Amino acid sequence: MLKHARHWLLAGALAATAGCDLDRTNPNAPTQEATLSSPDGVMALGVGLQNRYGTSLSNLIYTAGLVTDEFAATVNSLINVRDAEQGRVAQGAGLVADLWNSNYRTIKSANDILASARNVTMEPGTRSGLLGLAFTFKAAAFGELLMGFDSVAVGTYATETPAFDGREAVLDSALAMLDSAERVITDTLPSARFNSTVLARGLDLRNTIRAFRARFLRMAGDDAGALAAADLVDRRVFSILPFDANNRNPVFVNSAGSSSVLPRDSFRLKAPVTEAPRVAYHVTEATGASFVGFFQPNDAFARYGVQTASIPTYYPDEMLLIKAEALVNLGRLAEAQAALDSVRTDCPGLVAADPNACLPAYAGPLDAATLLAEIYDNRKHELYATGLRWEDARRVNQVGATAVAKRCWLPYPIAERNGNPDNVPQDPEGEDAPAFPAQCF
DSSP states (O other), X not given: OHHHHHTOOOOBOOOOSSSBOGGGBOTTSOOSSOOTTSHHHHHHHHHHHHHHHHHHHHHHHHHHHHHTTSEEEOTTSOHXXXXXXXXXXXTTOHHHHHHHHHHHHHHHHHHHHHHHGGGSOOOHHHHHHHHHHHHHHHHHHHHHHHTTOSOBOOOOSSOSSOOOBOHHHHHHHHHHHHHHHHHHHHHSOOOHHHHHHTSBTTOOHHHHHHHHHHHHHHHTTOHHHHHHHHHHSOTTOOOEEOOOSXXXXXXXXXXXXXXXXXXXXXXXXXXXXXXHHHHHHHEEOOOSGGGSOXXXXXXXXXXXXXXXXXXXXXXXXXXXXXXXXXXXXXXXXXXXXXXXXXXXXXXXXXXXXXXXXXOOOOOSOOSHHHHHHHHHHHHHHHSTTSSHHHHHHHHTTOBSTXXXXXOSOOOOOHHHHHHSTTTSOOOSSOSSOOOSSOOOO
C-alpha cells in the first residue's frame, strides 16, 4: 500500500573504500546515524536506493517472466505462482503486491533524497550525484510499474490517497525525471566522494539515464525521440547492479523455495541452433527432480546461476534494437538493417560481457513487417530475463491465454484498494487469462 511504503526509512552504512556494494544497507534495520538531516544519512539512503531498485527490478523480471513464455513454476512453488504461469492472477497474489510495493519503496527512498539533499550541507557534486540517482530510479520505478499495471499513481509524496494516472501521463512524468537527472549531473559533475561511497560498483549513471529515456520513449511511441536517445548511449558501457554473499541477487534467490521459478526449457529447445551463444549466456540445460517444473520442464539460469551475479540496468544492444525498430517505423529500412546487423554480428563487440549473437548479417527481405519480426526475435534472445518480454508481447498483440503473454495487466493489490478506495481503478482484466488476442491498449 502506498501509505505503508511512504513510512519506510531506508538507511545503511557508507562504504569507506573506493566504490561501494549494495549490501551496505538493511532496509529492515535502519540505523540511528542514517537520518535525513545529515549528509551521511542522505548518502546512506542513496546506497539503499540502489538496493531497493535492485529488488524492484528483480520483481519485474520475476513477474514478467512468469506471465510470459520465459519462466515456469517449479514443483515447490505455491499455487498462486503456478496459477500466474497459466495467466490466472488474483488480487491477493503475492507477486502483485511484491511488484507494486517494491517499486513504491524505491520511489519513497528517491522522494526522501529529493526532499532532503538540498537542505543538507554537503559538497555540491555529492548533492548532484544523489539528486541524479534519485531522479533516475524514481523514473525507472514508474516505468516498471507501467509494465505490470494499466495505470499508477505518480503524486505519492503529498498524499496517502493519490489519484491514478494513465500510461501517457506516467511516461511523461518519468521522462521529465530523467531529463532532470541528466541536467543535474551535467550542471554539477558528481563528486569523487559520491562516486566512491554512494554509487554502486559497475553502475554508469549517465548512460543508464539515457538508456531508460530511450526505453520509455519507445514505450510512448515516440520513434524519433527513441532513436535520438538510443544514439546517445555509449555502446562501450555495460552498466550493472552488483550483488554479493551478504546481499544476494534476488533473481537467484527466487529460483528456489516456495516462490521459485526457473527458465522454461522451451527457450532453449525452440531456439535455432544458430542462437546457441545467446541461449547459453542466459540459461543452461538442467535435469533432475528440481528442474521437472509444475507444468513443463525447467532449465537452470546461467546469467543468474550464482548469488553474486549482477543485474544489468540495461543490455547495451537493447539500444541498437530500439534504434532498429524506430528506423523501421520511420521508413528508413536500410538504416534499420544496419542497426540490426550490429546486434546480429556482435561476436564479441564493444562489450564482451553482454550476450553475443555471433550471427551473420541479416539476409531476409527488406520490408517493414519482416524486419520488425527479426528485431523482435533478437529482442527475445538478447533481452531474456529483463522483464521487457511482457511489454514486447503487448506491442505485437501477442497477449492471451494461448499467446506469448498470458495477460495484459496485473490486478491492483488488495491492500492498495483498501487504503485508497476512491482512486484505485477497476481491475482491467478478470482473474483468469483473457482469450487471445487480447487488446491491451
